[in-house]
Amino acid sequence: MSRIQDEIETALKQGEPDVEVVLAEVLGGHTVRLFIDHPDGVSLALCERVTKQLDAVTQRYALEVSSPGSDRPLTKPDHYRRFIGRRARVRTRGAHGGHGSFTGELVGASDSEVTIAAETGVVSIPYTDIKRSNLVPGE
DSSP: OOHHHHHHHHHHHHHOTTOEEEEEEEETTTEEEEEEEOTTOOOHHHHHHHHHHTHHHHTTSEEEEEOOOTTOBOOSHHHHHHTTTSEEEEEEEEEETTEEEEEEEEEEEOSSEEEEEETTEEEEEEGGGEEEEEEOTTO
């Protein structure tokens, strides 16, 4: 997890405890893109409340707050566990078994790795080897 994501999660724990920080990333050194989720969904009003809770971040960066959408990023073991049975795309930092990207059904998720039934077969990938991962929309 990134330092900016840790900072944002800590800031939101008190004011918006039901908000889940799905992904926070710094883009170009000037903008933070923040994907959030909430049990009741993500509304414009919620995005505005979250922005107000993050004054320390908005003093240093432009802030984009939105819902994760249908191609929701997967960044934590709990995300992978929650979406077992769904299709996902996992991109690795380097070649893993001769491949750098795997698309298939999430079939397992431990605290250290995710298992995906991809076109190339069933493969387990340590979270530390994952560059980026997201659900495949419409499936």
